[in-house]
Amino acid sequence: MNCLDFKRLALSDPNSKDHSFVEHSKSCPECLKYVGSVRQMDSDLASSLEVTVPSDLVARLQLNQEISQSNEAVGSTRRYAIAASFALALFVAGFMASNQFGFNKQIGQDYETLLSGVVEHMNEQPMTPVWSPERANQDANALLASYDGEMKLKFLQNLQFSRICPMGKYRGLHASLETDSGQVTFAYIRGESVGELLDAGYEGYVTRVKPVRGGNLIIMSRNNKSLQQADKQLEEAMYWDI
């Protein structure tokens, strides 16, 4: 290979493993310098195109696929859904009438703002991805530690997801727990704590808002049993040294 051929290949494929290309670069300092400058330009160009990839990109791509799959499934079971919605409406009406969980309770402004923020976010993101417990716990601990260096979470085998999310006018930790009685969403939002624990029905959810370490923990579920299970678990896992 002569210098002309070498430089031509250097511009086409500077990392070529071609034997004669490699040998020529060893024997010709000028060509070695030339291919070095081409590689440097590629490297500089690649660096100039580097960006920070959003940390939740992978989760959002997976979530999008899950939602798409779910929507397809919904389409095929629409008839069953209509029947189920009647049943659900009857159930909710009966449940509200019984007022077991304070569905008719007047909710204060502080609580209302917190709850509406979380519900707004849940409506925008109706499905959360399911991560491995290791990843979900690791992320939750990292996020809590960013709030308060002493905050830790004991390992929760049923923690499925955790991320910092916008929730109305707040941003906070949004996570989900799978319990025997269904999925439970919880959010931890830093800021002025509400005065006392409140259980209330809100937008079709059973909810609990409680002050925790300079912030508020909001737990939401579709049924009381799963909410109680999750709260008990979180108390054991999260409130270790208050």
Place this chain on the structure above:
Amino acid sequence: MTEKSNESHPGQVNYDMMDKKRKYALLIEAHSQDLYKYALWLCKDKNMAEDVMQEAFLRAWKSLDSLREAKAAKGWLFTIFRREHARQFERKQFQYKDVEEMDTIADNQMGYDDRPEAFALRNALKRLPDDYREPLEMQVLGGFSCDEIASILDISASAVMTRLFRARKKMRQILGHESVPKLGVVGE
């Protein structure tokens, strides 16, 4: 006597679904970062880049069974992305009054290195004709080999070599690197 059913066994269906999901998760984990950088460069807008990516990955999910070899996954995914990008950009036409100014603003918003030398490199890349720029983007951003680029662009490997040669030569001229000798190149 066992009656043969036309329907798939539910367990088998679940198994297949799990398998597909696992493949899909690996595809996202392995290639979403490179694809995001490529998408952002092509779309010049974070939201649009993610939108096109989301669509491309959904299409990838739907045709994942057609992907036979894991090593071909990246090229296959980029091909899907490029088609989706072309499809979406057929619908959207942009008019920039001052391209240079818009580019500077866009570069800052996208989070690119804002040093002058980095901007000059990106600007030089933008000034290349499409035919030359595309293979260079794929090699630098995607890390593809000449053969892989040939497969994605559906042209011969020698044509890719020629385009890459011309792209780098032009880049060096724009950037004012030492003069490039006139090199004989076999035409496409």
